[in-house]
Amino acid sequence: MVAARLQGVASSPVRDLLALLDRPEVLSFAGGLPAPELFDLDGVRAAFDAVLSGPQARLALQYAPSEGNPALRALIGDRLTARGLPTGPDGLLVTTGSQQALTLVATALVDPGAVVAVEEPTYLAALQCFQLAGARIVTVPGDDDGVDPDALADVVRRHRPALFYTVPTFANPTGRTLPESRRAAVARLADETGLWVVEDDPYGELRYRGAPIPPLASFSARVLHLGSFSKIGAPGLRLGWVRTPASLRPALVVAKQAADLHTSTIDQAAAAAYLAATDLDRHVERLRDAYRERRDAMIGALASTLPEGSRWTDPDGGMFTWVRLPDGRDAAALLPVALAHDVAFVPGAPFYATTPDRATLRLSFTTTTVDEIREGVRRLGVALAQRDAGAEVGTLGVMSGRKPVDSRTRNGQIASGAR
Known part of the structure; x- marks a missing residue:
């Protein structure tokens, strides 16, 4: 029998999702991965x-x-x-x-x-x-x-x-x-x-x-x-x-x-x-230049794609933007539709230790190129429209979760550290 200490520990939905994404046509915003082409x-x-x-x-x-x-x-x-x-x-x-x-x-x-x-x-x-x-x-x-x-x-x-x-x-x-x-x-x-x-x-x-x-x-x-x-x-x-x-x-x-x-x-x-x-500072500066461009591409694409009432963070750095869809949307239910359109993300629910805000999702912008980001967000927009129209595309049993953090809206975005 498996030890009791493992009983309440769920598998990581990010790791589970990454295991599903072996199709090269899928544009993935799911994993918090550095860009491999930038490895030294x-x-x-x-x-x-x-x-x-x-x-x-x-x-x-x-x-x-x-x-x-x-x-x-x-x-x-x-x-x-x-x-x-x-x-x-x-x-x-x-x-x-x-x-x-x-x-x-x-x-x-x-x-x-x-x-x-x-x-x-x-x-x-x-x-x-x-x-x-x-x-x-x-x-x-x-x-x-x-x-x-x-x-x-x-x-x-x-x-x-x-x-x-x-x-x-x-x-x-x-x-x-x-x-x-x-x-x-x-x-x-x-x-x-x-x-x-x-x-x-x-x-x-x-x-x-x-x-x-x-x-x-x-x-x-x-x-x-x-x-x-x-x-x-x-x-x-x-x-x-x-x-x-x-x-x-x-x-x-x-x-x-x-x-x-x-x-x-x-x-x-x-x-x-x-x-x-190695001059690691110089290498990190190259990473910053590349990731800054990718962050800007994602924030710009979200502004022209997400439905009215959506909010998202505009981070000063790092790898992620956090999106909240309008009330009534469920990001976990959206995921199978998005995967059918060859784009992936992580629903926000598993990041909560208590009652999750199911309208949230995490997007990583570091692994995909600027063109891929724009295309991936476009596909996400198509999936959102299809989901809102009531289409069903099965279920994906890898996402589960558990009170949302209140956020002030500023210009349609959750202003995350942006001064």
């Missing part, structure tokens, strides 16, 4: 060649410390320091993707039955992680600028959560960004109450508009900062990290040892060689 294939290949050459090459194939490659941790620390988050190598633990970092934090801080607070909607794999840990999940209301610190204070007072999980910069799924004043307020609350805050930051360097905002972790030592090489490098390397205070480091290292001993030695060594030899 030559640079990564050269990095692997470098670590597998010379007298030290065999060490790259050996067991390694659980904490991670020292050179890689130093380079990651330098990068975080340059972003306003002073970090030394001893303050970092390298993980097998930032998803593992979140799992290790949950292992260290969340006992079965403990309360975890999350924004709503939130990253659905985080919900899976906390469900697997046996947590009771409570939600924190927010608005177009992210979580409401006063509402978080009320949740902390009433539920005493073990931690609060947030994606404060270009959030998944909404694209919204928490302003600096609110970051400071959340940090003060953490310091005053002893709350642990988990800042998940896979998208922070992908800013297309406006000035950078300091990481939430720069405001308080009660904030654990999770990062990833997946969105600015290559997700296939499965390299992430957690920046942790000294008090939690031993527990996280033990959790890491129990999980997989250490992250791939050769991948860490290659990443360190790559970062040492």
Whole structure:
């Protein structure tokens, strides 16, 4: 019999949907995937060649410390320091993707039955992680600028959560960004109450508009900062990290040892060689230029396609726009019609820990070209019209979900971090 802790953990609808989309004619806005044509294939290949050459090459194939490659941790620390988050190598633990970092934090801080607070909607794999840990999940209301610190204070007072999980910069799924004043307020609350805050930051360097905002972790030592090489490098390397205070480091290292001993030695060594030899800032700027154009194409196409009364976010960065269709529409019911027109998206319901807003859906703009985005949104418009006309195209049993966040409408859009 399957262990009880898995009973309430649903399969990821995004992963399920991706498995269905093997037809090349399908234009997919479903997965939060970086554009593969923008991977620095030559640079990564050269990095692997470098670590597998010379007298030290065999060490790259050996067991390694659980904490991670020292050179890689130093380079990651330098990068975080340059972003306003002073970090030394001893303050970092390298993980097998930032998803593992979140799992290790949950292992260290969340006992079965403990309360975890999350924004709503939130990253659905985080919900899976906390469900697997046996947590009771409570939600924190927010608005177009992210979580409401006063509402978080009320949740902390009433539920005493073990931690609060947030994606404060270009959030998944909404694209919204928490302003600096609110970051400071959340940090003060953490310091005053002893709350642990988990800042998940896979998208922070992908800013297309406006000035950078300091990481939430720069405001308080009660904030654990999770990062990833997946969105600015290559997700296939499965390299992430957690920046942790000294008090939690031993527990996280033990959790890491129990999980997989250490992250791939050769991948860490290659990443360190790559970062040492590559102008990563220049590469990230190329990503920003490409993704900015794609974001603009999607926002423009939505404005001319979605039915009256629709709203959507216009994010300052990241990978996603969050759409709310007019009342009465069900995005999950729309999906089979959209797939019949060779366009895919993720219905919003699975991103909710409580009662879902079924009129919502998430669109990713990074993996498709500008022309593909325009064509895909056109197809989505056709599917919407067909659905509104009452046509049925079967069902797709991969989407399920569970209170919508109130949003102020500005020029037909939910203004997500756009100043």
